[in-house]
Amino acid sequence: MQLTKHGHAAVVLSEGDRRLLLDPGAFTEESAWEGVGAVLITHEHFDHLDVERTKRALADDPALELWTNRSVADQLDAGRQVHVVGHGDAFTAVGFDVAVQGERHAVIHPDIPTIANIGFLVEGSVFHPGDALTVPEGGGVQTLLLPLHAPWSKTGELIDYVRAVQPARSYAVHDGLLNDTGLMVGANFLGEGGPGVPGEYVRLAPGESVTL
Structure with a gap:
């Protein structure tokens, strides 16, 4: 399986001609959609x-399918192409087995209502938590897509999160608002300059790929 980083929170998982796109938002470049x-x-x-x-x-593309929570599905209003899922559900998307883990977005501030947020565990090994620090049930995560920077997180929580998930490697996502200095600071704390996390921490540049 190949992982390709795209803008901010988006990644593509691919194998052969199968391409699965996760979290393509406003900071995601157009190329991320190619062949999905x-x-x-x-x-x-x-x-x-x-x-x-x-x-x-x-x-x-009438053959394109999308899986998400109810609040997103209601905004898309796309009929049978959009599937509503929640914590504990499992499905297959373009040949990839996917399990849904998590229910709520991380708290930004007590006065800001939290919204629904689901994470996706792909092939039992690659986990994208969205905007939450969900620890997947059952373990086994080899590749954690780690939200590096957000208004709801701090570095110490990220360190503890990686320790809880115990992945073989963590790849930075949710990093689109950081400049080079911010990226360097994050890499230092999550790498050799920090207190120690399991596995390897890596940040791919947008458009860069790695074989998992």
């Missing part, structure tokens, strides 16, 4: 969901 057969969206925030671009993709 299925889409997974964790929640409704604009940096994870570009409503108009997603509607256009669904209209342009």
